[in-house]
Amino acid sequence: MNEPATVPTALLVMEEARRADVYPPEVLAGLGRLVHWQGPPLTRQELDADPDVLRDVDLLLTGWGAPVLDGALLSHAPRLRAVLVAAGSVRHLTTPAFWERDIPIVSAAAANAVPVAEFTLAHVLLGLKQAHHIAREVAHNRRFPTDPDVPGAYRSRVGLLGLGHIGRLVAAHLARFDVEVLAADPVASSDTAERAGVRLVSIDELFAACHVVSLHAPLLPETRGSIGARLLGSMRPGATLINTARGALIDESAATEVLRARPDLTAVLDVTHPEPPAPDSPLFTLPNVVLTPHLAGAMGTERHRLGQLVLDEVDRLTRNRPLRHAIDPAHAASLA
Template identity: 85%
Template sequence: MNEPATAPTALLVMEEERRADVYPPEVLAGIGRLARWQGPPRTRQELAEDPEGLRDVDILLTGWGAPVLDTAFLSRAPRLGAVLVAAGSVRHLTTPAFWERGIPIVSAASANAVPVAEFTLAQVLLALKQAHRIAREVVASRSFPHNPDVPGAYRSRVGLLGLGHIGRLVAGHLGRFDVEVLATDPVASPDAARQAGVRLVPVEELFATCHVVSLHAPLLPETRGTIGARLLDSMRPCCTEFPGPGKPGRHPIL
């Protein structure tokens, strides 16, 4: 079926390796019935080499490897009216110039958060049981340790660095267990923390008092380097025999 003359023009720009994971042929065909494609899918590098095709684009579809929506990009896309991102956070690709244009942007952050939060819950519970450490010790010694030093989940304390989509889901999952959940998030309000069932604390307290700390903050220039030796060294020792005799280990950070 031919598209109507008023159909918007769409362009898909993302890394080639992951493209078929989120835009398989049947999805591309469905989009093609609603919009006119402005040429074949491109990578960010290919678009940078030939940006003229942006001039007629109404809808940008993207995912991992998305182009940065800065002033230069927007100047070449005067008709851009919507951005659809088949990935999580959009902070790394949006800029003040983009927000000033008032262009709607939609991501898959909520959908992506579900399996990530489920995996995080599994890792937190395994970490509270020191499963990974004990497994390494079993491999090294070829025997199961006697009376392994583990806190377990009962009345343990779990820290979440970040209360976005994933952090809130993880907090909800942990609410079914007898653990105390603390969180650090500079933009989370006390009301949002109460709704998530967590207590907001400074990052120093999070690392110094929690048995497990799980990171859910986006990797941005302003967050890079947030976690360093000072915070890691403040974590409570979990045992006296890992990573080696006389070298106290630390509780896990996920």
């Protein structure tokens, strides 16, 4: 028998607005068969008002609006043996005090990667057809172009900046098409690239050689504002830039100038910095910017996947099986 002698006690703490999407009734019912609930779900603010509710908690389940796992909070949770986050990033809620406790933390980044990769694939294919660019020309000229020159999805090049969860999943989608996929990632090994079916290149070659470049890098001090005038200005005629990662990767001021000077380029921006952009931001009015409000990540019922991943991991915990989505502390700082 692999099952423990006692049922773990769990508490769900996250914002109320998206709770039902992330933890729908069927996921809560499944969790209820595996854990004893400490009490009803709480928000972070409710937990702050009564942190002693954590005293008997073994498993902390959360999502958007998660509490920060600092020393003060952890001092109220002596029995805590795992944190399971039904969201992508855990960087904003982990602290040195948390890592010192050697408590495993699960991220649902793999589940959130699914819709992001699907959104990216759609815009890659649109970019290879230059759909946004040609639609602008049609609206401006009020006529259809004659036999427009587009790269299409045949022997064209797609560039991925970053080979994390999402970058690798996008590469897997692109493997079905007759395109060459290049990638730039300073921490990706040649084995990782080979398994992903991509060719590692420098970031300079990525931007200069590809018909579409999609950003999937984490936001780190060294990547903040790294996509600026030099890289954007080097892009091929009619190229498309897609950003579903972090808005601050792009130097907005530099990007604005390049996009003004290069109406042939298209920037598909699902993330910005700040988010949303300032009301007077040129991103709202530049004709070659496709601006969407963070639609790529899990929305609506897509969020069920995140809760389902947490449920599956709780099931593994209760059966003393290895977790599949626990964050390696050694790599936590480099994750998105």
